[in-house]
Amino acid sequence: MKKMNMQQLLACDKFEVDDEEHHIVLNKEVCRSCQAKPCIYACPAGLYTLKDGEINFDDAGCLECGTCRLICPQEGALSWHYPRGNFGVVYRYG
């Protein structure tokens, strides 16, 4: 089977995107001071990317697993909530 990339995998999933409210918000100040930045590797959806030395993040495509909340070493870097009711990923198989 040909190797799939993140975009191709996430394209298999159904999402109800919330245009009004982000459920995970980063405090860029705190992220800037973080040396480790484990979110880049640990997020199963690869939503944390490095751009010009800074964390770039978009919560569209979030699988709501909570890994980032768990592994983030910086106090106060993430304001983490589940998406509002009815929004976010919609697993059709699970």
Added chain:
Amino acid sequence: MAEDKFTAIIVGAGPAGSTAAYLLAEQGIDVLLIERGETPGCKNMFGGRMYSYALHRIIPEFWEEAPLERQISREVITMLDGEKSTSISCQDENWAKPPYHSFTLLRAEFDAWLAAKAEDAGAILACGIRVDDVIMEDNRIIGIRAGDDEILADVVIAADGANSIITEKAGLRSKLSPADLATGVKEVIELPAKTIEERFNLQPDTGAAHLYAGTCTQGMSGGGFLYTNKSSISLGLVIKAAELQKNQYMLVDLIEDFKNQPSIAPLISGGEVVEYSAHLVPEAGISMAPRLFSDGILVTGDAAGFCINLGYLVRGMDLAIASGEAAAMSVVEAVKKNDFSAASLGIYTDLLVKNGVWSVMEAYRRAPQMLDTERLYTSYPTLLNNLLADMFTIDGSPPINLIDKLRQEVKNSKTSFINLAGDAWKGGRSL
């Protein structure tokens, strides 16, 4: 505001929550089951198999009506090492006869079915609502808050999964540790039922469960899994979250490489990936359990850490269902006494002991530490594969007897007989 108060509010319509809701509603107790997804199950994923005994105790012969995939009749564990792999396969046709030992299933359908059972029994199911907080009064939980809405209850049951917000908000545990949980990722790969039966040597209703250790996690604590559904395969990896903090590999690369392992690739060849999902898995066993009850609250399922990973098998749904059962029975007793204090709800731990959940958690208390042994993911798969591959390889060179081969491979794999003996002893004791 009597009309706005329920006897029980259950947060999360997964297996624990829906089981509790079903049993409470059956007893005529007014219960509100709240789910943040637009339908129950649409936020949930797991590896792929549920052991039957717990649900059979609650809904006898549930397999007659529940949406299930295949009854497992074969267990395979495999040690992977690059080009080499060694498997142990165990088949028992009794597992595929009533009362079926275990089933593969898909959560979107299954969880919706179980929640509908609760609804049919009289529970009120409210979907599309995210519970943000609990309401406390004099240190007791008296309800929940969802956005601007407040709903009161005599008791709240937290069934909101591994990343339980309710348990934290209620002050029953501190922040979770990356050492205590793993991240699971899964792909659902569609293939015709007939192809699956041919490739896995299965009957039309029987299925196989495969677990993998070795190169699939690049030496990190964790493993791979593969479960056969009717016309799809659930394939994925579970890796300790603390290992993911080391910034070595992207999960997406690991799962894609796993699919291309020589012993996996032919099994899924030609299949179409129809879903990619991820979830946290509680892995630290009893040591990570929060306080399981307090004034006006009980904690069940993954939220309570009721999950067992022994390396060769994984249990979650059966323990979730059984803990939902114990929670419901505790509330029934509390209703009789009209006392929802911690002293009254404390019967929950007795019921967990009685119905087996606690003894399972106790019995495997040492398994998480044992599975933290790095050698299990690095030197041992290499050692085993090299030894066996060597044993089966004939190339005309002078034969070496097995003991000398073993000695040589132990040396090559940078481990020792002392480690081997120690780990075998640890393994035997903790499993």
